Structures are given as structure tokens and as C-alpha cells.
Amino acid sequence: MAWFVAAWSCLLVVVMVSSMRLSRSASSSCGSSCGGGHGGGGWGPRSYPVIGCLVAFYRNRRRLLDWYTEMLAASPSQTIVVDRLGARRTVVTANPANVEHILRARFANYPKGKPFTDVLGDLLGMGIFNVDGELWHAQRKLVSHEFSARALRDLEVTVLEAEARDRLVPALAAAAAARGGGGGVVDMQDVLRRFAFDVICRVSLGVDPGCLDPALPAPRLAAAFDTAAGIIARRGAAPVAAVWKVKRALDAGSERRLREEVGVIHEAVMGLIRSRRKERALLLVNGNGVGGARSDLLSRMIECGYPDEAIRDMVISFIMAGRDTTSSALTWFFWLLMRHRGVEAQVLDEIAATRRGRGAGEEGEGLDLDDYRRMRVLHAALCETMRLYPPVAWDSKHAAADDVLPDGTAVGRGDRVTYFQYGMGRMEAIWGADAADFSLDRWLSLPRGGGDGGAAASPAAAAFAGVSPFKYPVFQGGPRTCLGKEMAFVQMKFVASAVLRRFELRPVDEGRTPAFVPLMTAHMAGGLNVTVRRRTPAPASGGAANGTGGELTSS
Numbered sequence: 001m002a003w004f005v006a007a008w009s010c011l012l013v014v015v016m017v018s019s020m021r022l023s024r025s026a027s028s029s030c031g032s033s034c035g036g037g038h039g040g041g042g043w044g045p046r047s048y049p050v051i052g053c054l055v056a057f058y059r060n061r062r063r064l065l066d067w068y069t070e071m072l073a074a075s076p077s078q079t080i081v082v083d084r085l086g087a088r089r090t091v092v093t094a095n096p097a098n099v100e101h102i103l104r105a106r107f108a109n110y111p112k113g114k115p116f117t118d119v120l121g122d123l124l125g126m127g128i129f130n131v132d133g134e135l136w137h138a139q140r141k142l143v144s145h146e147f148s149a150r151a152l153r154d155l156e157v158t159v160l161e162a163e164a165r166d167r168l169v170p171a172l173a174a175a176a177a178a179r180g181g182g183g184g185v186v187d188m189q190d191v192l193r194r195f196a197f198d199v200i201c202r203v204s205l206g207v208d209p210g211c212l213d214p215a216l217p218a219p220r221l222a223a224a225f226d227t228a229a230g231i232i233a234r235r236g237a238a239p240v241a242a243v244w245k246v247k248r249a250l251d252a253g254s255e256r257r258l259r260e261e262v263g264v265i266h267e268a269v270m271g272l273i274r275s276r277r278k279e280r281a282l283l284l285v286n287g288n289g290v291g292g293a294r295s296d297l298l299s300r301m302i303e304c305g306y307p308d309e310a311i312r313d314m315v316i317s318f319i320m321a322g323r324d325t326t327s328s329a330l331t332w333f334f335w336l337l338m339r340h341r342g343v344e345a346q347v348l349d350e351i352a353a354t355r356r357g358r359g360a361g362e363e364g365e366g367l368d369l370d371d372y373r374r375m376r377v378l379h380a381a382l383c384e385t386m387r388l389y390p391p392v393a394w395d396s397k398h399a400a401a402d403d404v405l406p407d408g409t410a411v412g413r414g415d416r417v418t419y420f421q422y423g424m425g426r427m428e429a430i431w432g433a434d435a436a437d438f439s440l441d442r443w444l445s446l447p448r449g450g451g452d453g454g455a456a457a458s459p460a461a462a463a464f465a466g467v468s469p470f471k472y473p474v475f476q477g478g479p480r481t482c483l484g485k486e487m488a489f490v491q492m493k494f495v496a497s498a499v500l501r502r503f504e505l506r507p508v509d510e511g512r513t514p515a516f517v518p519l520m521t522a523h524m525a526g527g528l529n530v531t532v533r534r535r536t537p538a539p540a541s542g543g544a545a546n547g548t549g550g551e552l553t554s555s
């Protein structure tokens, strides 16, 4: 009997505590459900004492992105509160004023926080991506300087040229020649991921893993990154963190595998740091220290005098940040262009005009950094792609102290606060009634040069500076804005131009609408299988001549 009374008392306490939490931060209007209504002290999924919204969450677990988007659209201020048993209270917002508050105005109150850094710590260590406060600030200062250096930008273009000439174009040409020139099938997502891994390794580490070279065995380093990132993503998505923590303590299952794969990555990077230090010492002895200096990030960090482990963690952060993001955006870009032939024609026109202006020949890409930076239509097409399919679908911070968001939503110390790029790109409250359409017009109709776009912004980016990063936080915004944004745009434009002007891609399955899978970086479920054919030269004005009228939107 005693145990029965004790159990009841415990349950009662839990219910009371839970009810207190539910009412603590109630601030926004209560409503019925849209799957929505009153959840955990704000608009959100239907919640109950103790279990919170566990039932609704479980029902929608396979469509969380759309479920959140629907609830955010129904919420009067595009903010919801998700409170469920086993997880910390989470405020999810698609409200630009809230996003600006979190990312800029009250930046110091919204660090990534321990729950985030715990999940990624084994792989990223103390790298920029995974630290807060002074540790972050010091790295940011150093790394911002390196990212804005001309030498790194030039290195990027050199690497892109080589990777396209030696691997990407030959791989697609081989596919196009298949079936007697009728066109073979490739998974573009896979090709783009391999391409991006080669590029980021050459830029960050100064070595070529040869991922896209069919003549070379699949590199162990790439596999280690893939496996480690997959296990880390599952950690992040686990309903209860204690499970992976116990597995890690016991060195069991996936956690053991993670430790082994991280070991492979650490060993490879440390080996490179040691050999680069030796190389540098030799250059100095031979009096060729400056002339022989490399411009990859790892070598630059060595020049700056950082200790080995700090350099290791920094470059791992760069690889993780730059590895799958551009390939994710490009996969969706090619898919959208296959569905919007008018936009494809417009992009081709701009590429052809830029190449004509430069007098570029058939061989090689023949464009420089500034040519890519000036491409406005392509820039708009990429921005529009990432509005609908952001490579980072959502991103969370953890409140250091109690706060109230501009829309009145109360935030408690320790709460998770998530700004939701995927949902924001689809909010009619932000983009208007045609939010669901793929339309370059919303970018191209912005006044040219309206806004400064930041000191390092490209002419194309400056033209779009009227769009606040807090309304379009695809690259985040505020002090922690993505450092690789410029680099990413150059890479995406380079690949789009190199592929589209030579090859026609058509979906193997015309009727398929692929699923968007968020994980750490979003990807397309099942890949993007396309038939590749050589593109026949188009008339000077592709858009008008092919009967599409060069329209900006198409169904």
C-alpha cells in the first residue's frame, strides 16, 4: 500500500509541476487546435499535463517540418511553443522580429548552449561552429579575416576550375555518351556531394581526396565524415538524450562507431598539420618562407601560430559547414529548373551573355570571380531555391536567462529557441499569397543596388540587400552569420554554369516530388536521378526563342 501512495504522490507532484510550467509563460492568445492551440504557454500543438504534446508529436513525427509550418502559419504571430515529456520547452518561431531579437538584438542571451555543443562536441571539439562566448569571438575574428582574403577566393576559383575540368565535366560527359549518346542516368545529388567534399578539402586542408574520381577508391576520410555526421544527426534527433549518453559511456553500438570514425578524422587532420609544419620549416630554412606559402585555411592557421588541436577543430568545423550545404542547395536548384524551363532558359541566357562579354572560349570556364559575382538572375534562382529548400532547415539556441520575445512570447532560462528557415520560406505573412511558388520576380523586382549589402557583398548580393537576413535567415543573420556565404555563392554559380551550358538534365521520374529530409544538412530522399544529354547550342535569346517567353514563374 505504501508504494501505491508514494507512486500517487509522485504523479501528483509531476502533474502540478507540469501544470505550473504550462501556465508559467502563457502570453499569447489561446485557441483551439490547428493541430494548434494552446501548447506549453503559447500557441502550439494540443498539450496535456505531464505528457505535453507527446501524442500529437508522435503522430506527426514523420512530417515534423510540415506540421510545424502549418502551426506557425495558423499562429497569430508565427510563433509556437512545443512542450512535451522528455524534451525541454521549445519556442519555434518564423517571426522576423523575433528572429532579429534572437540573432542580433539579444545575441548574448541566445548562445547555442550546452545541449547543442554536447551533441556535436565529440566531432567538432572547440571549433568555431561549436563554441560560444569568448572562445567563439576569438575564432570568429581570426577566421573572418581569412575568409575575406583575396588569396582564399582565388584559391577557390582555381580549385573549382580543376575539379570541373578533371572530374565533374568528364563524369557527366561519360554519362551523356552512354546508350549511344542517348544519355545515361546519374544521381546528381551524389555527384554534387562528392564534388563539394573535394572542393572543401582542397580549400580547407590543401589536399585532394579525389572523391569524384571514379579511378580512385572511395576515400576513407569522406566515409568517416559521412558516418560521423549521420550518427551525430541521430543524436540530435533522439527523443531522449540520455540514451546516447549512456551508450557513449559504455562505448557501445553507434557511439563506439562514432568514436572510431572521429579517430580516423582526427588522425588524418593531425597528420596533415604535422607534415605542413615540416614543409613550412623546410621552406624557412631554404629562405622561401613567404613565396612558397600555401593559401589553404589549414596552412593559414599554422602561419597564425595556432596550436595543433585548435587548428584541427577549426578545419573540421569548416569541412562540416561547407561539405553538404552547397550540394544540398544545388540538388534542389537543378530539380526546380527541370520543372521551370522558362527560368532555366533565363539562367542560360545570362550565362551565355556573361561568357560572350568575357570572350570565353568553349574550353574551360573562362570567367573570373567578379563575373560570377555579377550574375543576377542566377543569384535570384539560387536564393529562391534556398527560400523553399534551405540547406539548414532549422537552427536552435538556448536561452541564458528569462526573456520576452517581441511578439510577447515568454522564454524561460534554458528553453530551446528555434528559428525555422524552412517554415519562414513558406509563410504567406512574409512572402505574400504566392509564397509557395518558385518565382525569381520577388528577387529581381527589388530595386537594383538598394542597400549596401555589407562591405564584402557581391554586386548581385547588394542588389538583394533589401531582403532582411531576419526574414530570410538561410545563412543565419547577426554576428554569427555564415562565414562561407560568398564562397558558397561563387561555388554554386560556378557549378550551375559549368553544368547547364554543356548538359541538359531531365528527371528520370517526371511525376515525382521528392521528400526534403532535414537532418544536420538537408538532402533529397532517394537522390536526384537524372538523364544527362549534351546540350545542343541554343539561339542567342533562349528564353524568348524557345516559346517560354522567358517568364519568371512557371508551374
Ligand code: HEM
Pocket (backbone or CB within 6 Å): 128, 129, 140, 317, 318, 319, 321, 322, 323, 325, 326, 329, 390, 391, 392, 395, 473, 474, 475, 476, 479, 480, 481, 482, 483, 484, 485, 487, 488
Ligand atoms: C549554401 C551554402 C551554405 C548555407 C545555406 C550555410 C548556412 C549556414 C548557417 C545557417 C549557419 C549558422 C549555423 C549555426 O550557427 O548553427 C552557418 C554557419 C557557418 N558557415 Fe555556412 N552555409 C553555407 C555554406 C558554407 C560554406 C561553403 C562554408 C565554408 C567553409 C561555410 C562556413 C560557415 C562557418 C564557418 C559557420 C560558423 C559561423 C559562426 O559560428 O560564427 N558555410 N552557415
